[in-house]
Amino acid sequence: MKGHHTLGELTSQPEAWERALAALATAAPALRGMLPAFDEVILTGCGSTYYLALAAATTLRERGVDARGLPASEIWLYPRSAYRAERKTLLVAVSRSGTTTETLRAVEGFKAHARGAVLTLSCYPDRPLAGLGDVNLVLEAGQEESVAQTRAFSVLYLATVALALLGTEPAAAGGDLEALAPLPDAGRRLLERYRPLASRLGSDPDLDRFYFLGSGPRYGLACETSLKLKEMSLSHSEPFHFLEFRHGPQAMLTDTTLLIGLVSDTNAASERAVLDEMAERGARVLALAERSADATLESGMPETLRNVLYLPVLQLLAYERSLWKGLDPDRPHNLDAVVVLDG
Numbered sequence: 001m002k003g004h005h006t007l008g009e010l011t012s013q014p015e016a017w018e019r020a021l022a023a024l025a026t027a028a029p030a031l032r033g034m035l036p037a038f039d040e041v042i043l044t045g046c047g048s049t050y051y052l053a054l055a056a057a058t059t060l061r062e063r064g065v066d067a068r069g070l071p072a073s074e075i076w077l078y079p080r081s082a083y084r085a086e087r088k089t090l091l092v093a094v095s096r097s098g099t100t101t102e103t104l105r106a107v108e109g110f111k112a113h114a115r116g117a118v119l120t121l122s123c124y125p126d127r128p129l130a131g132l133g134d135v136n137l138v139l140e141a142g143q144e145e146s147v148a149q150t151r152a153f154s155v156l157y158l159a160t161v162a163l164a165l166l167g168t169e170p171a172a173a174g175g176d177l178e179a180l181a182p183l184p185d186a187g188r189r190l191l192e193r194y195r196p197l198a199s200r201l202g203s204d205p206d207l208d209r210f211y212f213l214g215s216g217p218r219y220g221l222a223c224e225t226s227l228k229l230k231e232m233s234l235s236h237s238e239p240f241h242f243l244e245f246r247h248g249p250q251a252m253l254t255d256t257t258l259l260i261g262l263v264s265d266t267n268a269a270s271e272r273a274v275l276d277e278m279a280e281r282g283a284r285v286l287a288l289a290e291r292s293a294d295a296t297l298e299s300g301m302p303e304t305l306r307n308v309l310y311l312p313v314l315q316l317l318a319y320e321r322s323l324w325k326g327l328d329p330d331r332p333h334n335l336d337a338v339v340v341l342d343g
């Protein structure tokens with residue numbers, strides 16, 4: 001059956017999050033208080049895991065950590081612009097497969113030339129990346145058969161939220177993984193409640209382009225969910241920071257556009273204003289927010305901890321669009337699960 005693996009991986013995310021949270025609780029002593037020892041944290045990956053790095057870096061910055069997200073290829077090929085040897089840096093390398101060439105090369109180069117340490121986040125214990133770090137976290141709950149990441153992404157992203165919670169100074173708010181415990185139930189509810197909405201929009205013949213808007217940590221998630229739509233359904237899809245959409249991209253707006261907003265609490269008014277304005281110009285809108293939206297998260301959790309909940313409905317949208325176009329979500333056109341470079 002087309003999309004069999006993707007659907008299974010996508011819908012089993014709440015159980016995978018439960019397993020991941022248990023694994024992270026076991027790993028907590030290695031992460032607790034880890035970050036203040038470093039001048040800077042650089043997070044890296046490729047494709048989905050690069051977008052994860054962007055989202056995670058912003059979450060860390062929100063908690064007072066000097067953090068950046070970079071594609072692994074930039075760290076490998078442009079080390080002088082990526083990090084400074086005199087700064088004590090933590091490199092957090094993220095990869096589902098643990099075998100992506102650029103990520104392995106980035107870590108090897110960093111270990112040879114930088115001052116600091118490496119934390120790896122991956123899903124398979126026997127793959128090369130899982131042996132390269134000073135601390136290696138393997139989240140087996142993220143393993144998957146499909147090419148496009150869904151469950152792996154959310155599980156690895158959760159690991160970075162745990163790092164933000166545990167790794168910052170004890171004085172910082174939160175501080176414990178208990179705060180993440182409501183996520184699996186909230187995820188279950190979202191998957192059940194919004195499957196029909198995702199299916200309706202996914203099979204809507206009057207849509208031909210999709211723009212994903214997200215700010216703060218949600219920009220990385222907008223990039224990832226936009227990538228899902230591209231990979232699985234070969235649709236025209238782009239991510240933007242919310243207010244950036246007015247600065248050019250809105251020229252592309254048509255009445256066949258679906259504008260998808262990952263709306264925050266903090267800046268809800270400014271973000272909703274963009275969606276409303278574009279709706280007036282003819283776009284269709286899908287807003288996701290904690291409350292009062294087309295899809296509501298209803299987590300009752302602090303904003304920085306609940307961002308993973310924006311993912312399931314949008315992953316479902318990509319899956320449904322792919323099926324509607326007669327494609328196989330498990331096997332995107334022209335893509336392999338891992339990019340391994342020769343030489």
Ligand code: F1P
Nearest residue numbers: 046047048049095096097100336
């Ligand atoms: C990263 C990745 C995937 C993408 C593609 C190629 O892999 O870029 O995100 O979907 O199929 O590989 P990984 O390093 O996280 O395993």
